[in-house]
Amino acid sequence: xxxFLAILFIAFIALGVPISFALGAVSFTGIALLDGIPNMVVFxxxxxxxxxxxxxxxxxxxxxxxxxxxxxxxxxxxxxxSAIVGHFRGGLAHSNIIVSMIFAGISGxxxxxxxxxxxxxxxxxxxxxxxxxxxxxxxAASSTLGSIIPPSIIMVVYAGVANVSTGGLFxxxxxxxxxxGLAQMGVIFSKRSKFPKGERLxxxxxxxxxxxxxxxxxxxxxxxxxxxxxxxxxxxxxxxACIYALCISFFFYHSIKIKDLPRILIETMKLSSLSLFALAxxxxxxxxxxxxxxxxxxxxxxxxxxGGSMIFLLVVVIFFLFVxxxxxxxxxxxLFSPIVLPSALALGISPIILGLIIVIxxxxxLVTPPYGLCLLLSxxxxxxxxxxxxxxxxxxxxxxxxVLLILVLFPDFFLAVPKLLFPKLYA
Numbered sequence: 001x002x003x004f005l006a007i008l009f010i011a012f013i014a015l016g017v018p019i020s021f022a023l024g025a026v027s028f029t030g031i032a033l034l035d036g037i038p039n040m041v042v043f044x045x046x047x048x049x050x051x052x053x054x055x056x057x058x059x060x061x062x063x064x065x066x067x068x069x070x071x072x073x074x075x076x077x078x079x080x081x082s083a084i085v086g087h088f089r090g091g092l093a094h095s096n097i098i099v100s101m102i103f104a105g106i107s108g109x110x111x112x113x114x115x116x117x118x119x120x121x122x123x124x125x126x127x128x129x130x131x132x133x134x135x136x137x138x139x140a141a142s143s144t145l146g147s148i149i150p151p152s153i154i155m156v157v158y159a160g161v162a163n164v165s166t167g168g169l170f171x172x173x174x175x176x177x178x179x180x181g182l183a184q185m186g187v188i189f190s191k192r193s194k195f196p197k198g199e200r201l202x203x204x205x206x207x208x209x210x211x212x213x214x215x216x217x218x219x220x221x222x223x224x225x226x227x228x229x230x231x232x233x234x235x236x237x238x239x240x241a242c243i244y245a246l247c248i249s250f251f252f253y254h255s256i257k258i259k260d261l262p263r264i265l266i267e268t269m270k271l272s273s274l275s276l277f278a279l280a281x282x283x284x285x286x287x288x289x290x291x292x293x294x295x296x297x298x299x300x301x302x303x304x305x306x307g308g309s310m311i312f313l314l315v316v317v318i319f320f321l322f323v324x325x326x327x328x329x330x331x332x333x334x335l336f337s338p339i340v341l342p343s344a345l346a347l348g349i350s351p352i353i354l355g356l357i358i359v360i361x362x363x364x365x366l367v368t369p370p371y372g373l374c375l376l377l378s379x380x381x382x383x384x385x386x387x388x389x390x391x392x393x394x395x396x397x398x399x400x401x402x403v404l405l406i407l408v409l410f411p412d413f414f415l416a417v418p419k420l421l422f423p424k425l426y427a
Contacts, residue, residue: 005030005288013326019371020278023331027284034291042284049283049334050276053235054160057108058279058330059272060238061153064245065112066268068103068216071249071256074116076213077102082198083206090195092128093138093188096121100142101181104149105220106241108156110366111271113143114377122382129196132382137392140367140378141184141400147329147363149177151223151241154329154362156234157279158355161337166234167227169352171418174224176360176407183399215248228422275330282331289335302343309347313408316340316354317361324365328373332362353411360404367393 005026012022028042068074081095081102088094096117103113118139125135147154150170159166188195201209210217222244223237232240249256256264305312319340323332337358344354366374369386379389407414 005292019327019331020274020281023278023281023285027281027288030288030292031284037291041287045284045287046280049280052160054156054166055276055279057151057156057235057238058153058275059268060235060242061108061151061156062112062271062275063265063268064238064241065107065109065116066264066271067242067245067249067256068106069112069116070260070264071245072253073106073216073245073249074099074103075120076209076216076253078117078120080209080213080217083201083209086198087200088192089197090188090192091197092121092125093130093134093195094185096125096138097142097145097181097184097188100145101149101178102217102220104146104177105151105224106216106245107146108151108153108238110143110146110363110374111377113146114139114374114381117143118378118381122378126382128198131392132384133388133392134195135392136378136382136384136389137394137396138184138188139381140372140374140389140393141396142181143374143378144363144366144400145177145181147366148173148180148360150174151227151234151237152359153275154333154359155355157330158333158337158359159234161333162341162351162355164351164355167230168418168422169355170224170227170234171422172352172356172415173359175414175417176356176403179403179406180360180400183403184396187395187399215252219244275328278328278331279334282334285331286335286338302340303346305343309344309349310408312343312347313349313354313357313411316344316357317404317408320358320361321365321368324362324371325368326371327365328371329359329362329365332365333358350411350415353407353415356414357404357407357411360400360407364397364400364404367397 008029009022009026012025028039031037031042032039077099078095081098082092085091085094085098099117100113103117107113122135122139126132150173152173155169155173156166159169219241223241226232227234227237302312305315320332323336341351341354345351366372369375369390375386375389375393379386382389
């Protein structure tokens with residue numbers, strides 16, 4: 001029966017059925033084929049799967065990202081980063097990555113990063129003389145940082161599933177996130193002779209742009225500082241991000257009007273419903289897997305892996321890279337994190353390190369076909385086929401995988417630094 005359900009799921013994906021509907025259809029079919037189990041179990045599990053205060057952060061961070069994009073906050077960040085590094089050769093590409101790193105500390109969403117920044121920088125890079133593959137590739141690859149540098153929506157989901165400290169996971173993600181950004185900038189630096197450069201702006205103009213962007217620049221400090229200090233929870237931080245983004249857009253930048261709010265809220269509900277419905281159907285499928293004991297079979301596979309923790313983590317990376325090519329990060333974490341977590345704990349692997357590796361791996365799945373949403377969005381904005389867009393993103397994907405490999409080889413180092421600085425988060 002498990003083989004039939006697997007074939008059914010693959011068939012739905014091949015036909016282009018959205019992943020959330022594919023998960024729901026397989027769950028309903030599998031439960032219906034079980035004797036003595038009412039079909040209502042599917043809907044009950046879906047409803048209960050969303051009954052979490054932590055998950056309230058998902059629509060709130062999406063709303064914050066939409067407010068920032070609509071309020072031209074992302075434009076201000078682009079202006080200030082371009083003013084600082086835009087006059088270097090390849091400067092606009094560097095600006096793309098720097099903005100993504102800053103925006104990641106505000107929105108928690110890679111897709112919001114791609115949409116908000118890509119609409120501005122992809123045309124700007126092409127107009128300055130970059131080829132479309134580079135413009136699309138840099139934008140797609142750097143937008144993955146939105147899921148890694150805190151606050152991160154999928155980190156919040158993993159923390160809820162694995163029952164670990166969200167603040168601890170956030171702080172552990174900062175160093176790898178920055179290293180990923182620097183590695184991607186290294187690719188640009190190695191190819192700088194092929195790239196154009198912009199004009200150097202007067203110091204006064206640079207300072208003016210920094211001043212205009214200052215309210216946006218302090219947002220990551222406000223959010224992460226509040227979470228780390230224990231002043232508010234990640235969900236409360238998401239709500240504060242919404243209020244703060246609305247206030248600076250409405251009163252400081254005057255870029256959002258009251259008449260814009262219904263449209264922004266409707267767009268937020270549309271995007272949130274996609275993520276949350278996928279999460280709900282993933283919970284239902286998780287229930288089905290437990291009935292068929294498929295989760296025990298997968299867990300047995302991970303438990304039997306020889307070679308210790310390093311080989312285990314490499315297999316986890318390969319597994320989630322495969323999963324990330326056809327499934328969104330949120331349902332993937334809901335379905336598979338509980339399966340690999342017991343084996344990781346048995347090997348002495350920190351659940352925070354495991355979560356960080358899963359989050360980074362699944363974020364890279366956002367730029368790998370066929371499912372990669374950030375790749376699809378960037379290709380659409382740049383007017384490229386998926387094949388040409390993936391060719392552009394490939395160098396940045398490879399260096400990101402190299403950083404992920406360093407994390408697998410030296411996990412204790414990445415955990416030790418934040419643990420030393422913020423011991424209360426890991427108590």
